[in-house]
Amino acid sequence: MQRLRRLLMAFVLITGMLYLALCAVLFAAQRSLIYPAPQTEPSKLRDQPGFGVVPLATGLNVDRFYLPAPPGAPTVVHFHGNGEQLLWQQGLGQALGDAGLGFLAVEYPGYGASPGSPSEAGLYASAEAALQFLREQGVKPEDVVLSGRSLGTGVAVEMARRGYGARMVLVSPYTSMVAMGQRTVPFLPATLLMRDRYLSLDKARDIPIPVLIIHGEQDEVVPVDMGRTLGQRFPQARVVTVPGAGHNDVLERDGQQEFARLATFALDGT
Template sequence: MATVSLSSAALGGLLVAGGLGAALYAFQDRLIYFPDPTPPPSPAQLGLAEVRAVELRTADGLAVLAWKLPPARPDAPVLLYLHGNGGSLLHRASRMQRFRELGWGVLLVQWRGYGGNPGSPSETGLAEDARAGLQALQAAGYAASRIVAWGESLGTAPAIRLAAERPEALGGVVLESPFTSMLDLARLHYPLLPSALLLRDRYDSLSRIGAVRAPVLILQGARDTLVPPSMGRALADAASASVEIWEAPGAGHNELGLAGGIEAAAAFLAARLPPH
């Protein structure tokens, strides 16, 4: 019987690759989630006098911090804002201020493991946090036709999942720099690794967006090097609901707010949400 032998260089390469894969599997959360663990200042300390810090109770027993801003008008949108993978509520204070100027209501949910919140972030955990936010808005009496799920980067995946699970509970969905799945991103940025074998949190938005019924706005930057705009277009192609894409020609991943994305969302919501 013929035998096959490996050179020492090839064997060393396999061992290195195996060790790297094991390390990535063990520490992959550090490549996905970048929480600021420090509790944020109170909204009042940041000049957000109308905003209140509230506590959301999740179905799995956690109490997570959120910021709540009431709408200035009965016909204003009420955003369930699901933030990205970095920072804390503190890093969304300027965004909250912009929403306040528009008169919108907002519930800005801070993920578990972020900003002093208990727990550790995960795909299933973030889905629970998003559900707790929706339940809080429903308990406050806001009509489904006024509630808009706004996902920012990583937050687009829980937003899509929630909108697919509860299609009757939302009047609109805004996706800021959305991606098709975490697996697609891993394959894009780490092409030599067996991502399909290593990745735990898949965030497969592409398989879920077809169940969304509310109108969708996709905000993306043409110069986004983290999430290519082609992923937003793929989500739009897979959607069953009405989808509009707004693309900023010169913007990268984190620049859409300054590039006119909020104004684009305001126009979209004014046209799409039914009259009160």
């Protein structure tokens, strides 16, 4: 009996140590998992029309892509997903330009050709610097439409919480990064381990602007129920779920019907 007790205690101790080691590994590696940060050569951006940089308070510059709006038209300020980069936003910007809108996208630190390391605070700093740049171009606050996709929805929500934007579009949004962590590794204490939290659900009730949420019903990354839950929390939100659409094709399905919905909402809020 004494030997069995010692073996049991050793098993519990080893299991506990392995569990703590796993928690430590996740804590250390989480940003590399949240931010895969695709890279590109600076030369691919620097000489192209619309590309430039915006300065951060840290002294670094991040890249931006800007297409001015026609007179009197809104400008969509877009924050991309975690597996994307600024260079890949050209097509979206040009399509919105064809719809009569302006477009501004900003790179995240450590992504594309921009220096630095990505973090929640770093993404917010880039976003706010981009909005300051837009103000310097003479764009009125009432002509700014915030837009986010996947990871970028958390950035858009924070900018709305800070008072930016006349309305907001969220494509495939999550309720928080903590909730995503709990879903991905339910056997670990994500609430304690997550450094970058993006608490969109907690912020939503205090954001009064109109919100359009577009979410694929077959989203394999961010469950559609997260989009529905967020829609219930915003004071003014419309949730559109797209049958058959996953995480990465929700705007591209059915002849880009949902892209057209996004553009119409950005133009006049309908």
